Amino acid sequence: MKDLLHHLPETPLLVMLWLIAGGKPATAQNNYEIQVYGSDTVAPKTTMLELHSNFTAEGSEPVPPSEYDSTGVYATNHAQHETLEITQGVTNWSEVGFYVFTSINGNGQGWQWVGDHIRPRVRAPDSWHWPVGASLSMEFGYVRPEFQKDTWTWEIRPIIDKQIGRWYFAVNPAFERSFHGPSVPQGVGFAPDAKFSYDFSKYISGGLEYYSDYGSLHDIYSFHNQQQQFFPSIDLNVSPQWEINFGVGVGVTAASDHWIIKGIVGRRFDWTHHRPDGSESM
Template sequence: MRPRAPRHRRRAIGNPDRARETQRRKNTTETQRHREKQTRRSLSTQCGRRGALYLRVSVVDFLCVLSGLCVCPTSSTVPHDRLVISFRRHMPSFFRVLRVSCVVCALSVASRAAAQDLFEIQVYPYETVAPGVTMFEFHTNFTPSGSKGVEDGVYGNNRQFHETLEITHGWTKNFETGFYIETAPYVPGIGAKFTGWHVRPRFSFPEFKQFPFHVSLSFEYAFTQPGFDVNRQSLEIRPIFEREQGRLYLSINPDLSVPTKGPEAGSAPAFEPNFKVGWNFTEHVNAGIEYYAETGTVKRFDPLGDEHHILFGAADLNVSPDWELNFGVGKGLTGTSEQWILKAIIGYRFRHGGEKP
């Protein structure tokens, strides 16, 4: 006796149309599974690049909550690499400027993947040093938890102690020159090291009521010793955009850094944005956040694992026009960032024939 076919096959054999329909459904299911597999693979390869965008969006979300901006980057009906921004029609003009500036700065960040500069952690203000005034500043930074080992000839920052002396002299109302001496009094397993020096001219532009920001421009040329940067010399171009509205303070520094001598000389400029948002809680205390990032070259974003994002809680103490006091605690937001950083800036203005405060 011929063996009987299974029940499901008996039905298909007895009806050729049904057999073809069954085969068509099977082929359709296999095609859908193949497409889903390809989609998952494609998303996996893109997660590094898009992860950087998600991180930047999260920082923007925090800032924009302060100013009333609604950001919906994870909407199911909108691609993940776009932002849906809803502006309130009657918000003050400054808040609209703040929101647009934060979004542009966060979405356009791109700089080379290198060890983060932890010798001068500062968001520059618009105002230059007054003519005839010389300002001495000490930048003190300590990294209790950071990168370890040696990578590309650069020491890890873990438990490093940095001390930088900055001397700035005002020549005119709109021009100053700064000079930096950078040292590392303690590098684990190495000891004390002289790390380099910088020179920095800076110009401030006249204020225009029609433009929402006060603008100045800094040029800084750095000479760095081996072990603290992969490049020996570099040029930093730093535009400064500052705005004050009532108690609210905002400064944006979208840095461009160009290596001029070293293995990266001739490569695309680095874009190292940082910004500061502060609030005058009292006449003498302004506190808020400072943000610093390195995320890839201007031509190409790096994977999230190679980026640096650090967020500081910081405060300025305005005890006197002659003193500058800034203190902060920073937390790295990505794996390669220094996880914890303590910083302090203590400065004093010496007036010899210059403008009175």
Template sequence: MKRKLFAFVVGAVMIFPCFCFAANEEIQVYMDDLSQPGHFGIDIHNNVVISGDKNAPYPGGLAPRHQYRLTPEFYYGLTKTLELGGYLLGTRSADGQTHFEGEKVRLKYIAPHDADHGFFWGANLEVGRTNLYASPQPWNAELKGIAGYRTGNWTFAINPNFDWSLSSGGGPVTLNVDGKVAYKVTEKTQIGLEAYNELGPLRNLQALNQNSKTLYLALEHDFGAFDLNAGIGRGLTTDADKWVLKFIVGTHF
């Protein structure tokens, strides 16, 4: 098992950085998956901005264009409804410089439900400390709602995300709403659409043509030893990166 984990991590790290092309550290709609109690898992989040802004979003930040982001995520099943996880954030900018941006921890809850049919819900609380490359505020938090429904071969899910800074003078609470619709082509393969929508400050939501909004065509496949979520995203607003490619490779043990 140790050899399997080592080979998985090294392979993912060696293969994906060669793209050297950033978006958020994880581009995924949270679902009802949890590690079994007493078991570990790891996801390797990768994304590259193929076409985006050449300018940094704030002084000290990194320009998105041709930036590659690598985020290993480790998680552990505490109970049948609770999972503890953590992220290590890293990027490689267009000039080839690598940066470690910080770390985050999360606690995910999923209510008991039928895993194959019907409604599911839960929540994920995340707290992290990052440097200036990732955010102008070092301490930040996010509360993510998780809701979805399965019927036949179709799956629908939505994540309302409330983000705020834990640092002094960090600004207002903001709202993002992410969602997905997926169709099961085979027992191991799904295709679908994922939407990621920034709506601005919670007390003053902005027009739909403002902030970043991106639509992804996504593929999910279970290879047995590991699973894959891959997608190509198209920015729908001027604030969004124009084209983004993402890969998430995961395994459990």
């Protein structure tokens, strides 16, 4: 989940802290898991393991002589974020995911644990025969304050997608809430993501991914203070068991990390026992 500039706090103390930070957000961007979700869930008796690798080629700089940027968290410039995502299928229409966030920053701090999130998700069953794919994800977890001032956060993410011939479209209008940290007074924030891609062949798809954070629903940020990032990306469809995605992102606002290189490599593991005749055993 991505946290950016928040509106000016009302109390004098928080106003002072906001001014000291140069009018920038009290939390850092969360470029740990950069992905637009599709509506499908992992099948039951199946586990999906994914490694999200994101390198910030140009991000926030530390304020000398500290290791922190102007918001009071570790600077993102030249940081390498590695996230392990483990997703277990529960039923034909539900799954549970778990994230382990880690970071190797560019200031010689070494490899550090950042935090953990849990994410249950349900989808509209195929038997409903909806014209689009639809699912609903909820994510809750903790991040250390050295990496994000809002340590406990919650997100609800509606997911809508559609395959039309060789074209694929997905929209994730996410809503976020902080439960501990400076963004608590903001209430619910709006952070929509989207993707479109085209199947150039059976094995290669390419398109554009969009990530954003518009701020609080009752106080939308100015464009300058929003997160707006665009990722030209490719998907390699080498096997139904594998998920491979690469992209290079550019941030077009002052509140965004300006250049990020991302990669996702995932593998499904089917724990179903199959008989020699091809049928499934219980």
